[in-house]
Amino acid sequence: MNLIEMNNSNIKGLLSIGGDGTLLRVVSNVSQRDPPPIMGVNVGSVGFLDESNHRKVFRDIEKILEDKYIIEECSKITPYVVKKNSEEIRLNNGLNEVLIVSSKSSKVLQVSIKVNGVFLNRSYLDGVIISTSTGSTAYNLSAGGAIIFPTLDVMQITPLNAFARSGLKPIIVPHDAVIEIKLLRPRLNAKIIIDGQKIVRNIQPNTKIRIRKAESKARFIRISDDLYSNYFRRLRKKIIGVLKIPPSDSPEE
Structure with missing residues (x-):
């Protein structure tokens, strides 16, 4: 089997x-x-x-x-890549985290972040971690995020080396929230890494990535x-x- x-x-x-x-x-x-x-x-x-x-x-x-x-x-989370026609492409579920980073290690991303359609922040940064409660003790913890009891149904947004003046700090949101990350920097692709194992490369500028609680x-x-x-x-x-x-x-x- x-x-x-x-x-x-x-x-x-x-x-x-x-x-x-x-x-x-x-x-x-x-x-x-x-x-x-x-x-x-x-x-x-x-x-x-x-x-x-x-x-x-x-x-x-x-x-x-x-x-x-x-x-x-x-709880687990599911990332979706949003196409130009608004169609969502569902990726693998993640138990620990969904990591969004630049395809070029020497270049920083510029992203905007929305939660349930409400603008939260725009920043230059090395990447963004969206973690579950279970994943709060993984990469999230090393990046300065909080430890969360694993049965709590929440998600945590943790920036990686955000530009100091952006003011973006780790933030915890309810499990039913929809987190949207938009790639803003021209000519710079990103990649999505799920639980440190599944990698989706060549996510192009102006693409939106949505993360929801998995079913x-x-x-x-x-x-x-x-x-x-x-x-x-x-x-x-x-x-x-x-x-x-x-x-x-x-x-x-």
């Missing part, structure tokens, strides 16, 4: 063995209408999205068989009875760390 044929009715669950990149590929290639739940098994480096690892995977499988798990549902969600198996404790445990362990303070630490006199 191919991944695209796997859905929640014919597959009880999937194991994704690798790292976050492997998990993103699995999420992208299974059925998008009714995806099966997935448990990531990390054998890579960070593996923030992964629930298990090679040392405890068999114990975790036993817990799944004993129904000692919960399902975390995470389906990704589903992850969590070996826990509480999403909050599960998420913050992974966040402390793999992303933000914990400062070790000596017990005798006190202000200097």
Whole structure:
């Protein structure tokens, strides 16, 4: 059976063995209408999205068989390229982010940004990240965006090295918003990168790119009875760390 044929009715669950990149590929290639739940098994480096690892995977499988798990549902986003006749070309769903950057690494884009048809900003910048709550701990975080709890239905707009006087900062918008990015700089194409894997090149000047919430969600198996404790445990362990303070630490006199 191919991944695209796997859905929640014919597959009880999937194991994704690798790292976050492997998990993103699995999420992208299974059925998008009714995806099966997935448990990531990390054998890579960070593996923030992964629930298990090679040392405890068999114990975790036993817990799944004993129904000692919960399902975390995470929203995805879908980018559309708008043609001159206003027809929208739908691209692949993204679980983490949709990145819009210049086709030439030495050149900056000029873009205008609208949310639900309302003008937000016009700026020179290296690129724009539109991320999901799940993707807030990925490229978005490195670019100065906020960490968002993964079950919140929102999208985040994060500029990459925006011109200082533009005033554009990361902004969080509701899940039902439509984000529109228009490419303004003449003779400079852009490319769209979805989850760091799917690349659409040669997006021409004056093209509009719209991003909406996807119709389906990704589903992850969590070996826990509480999403909050599960998420913050992974966040402390793999992303933000914990400062070790000596017990005798006190202000200097």
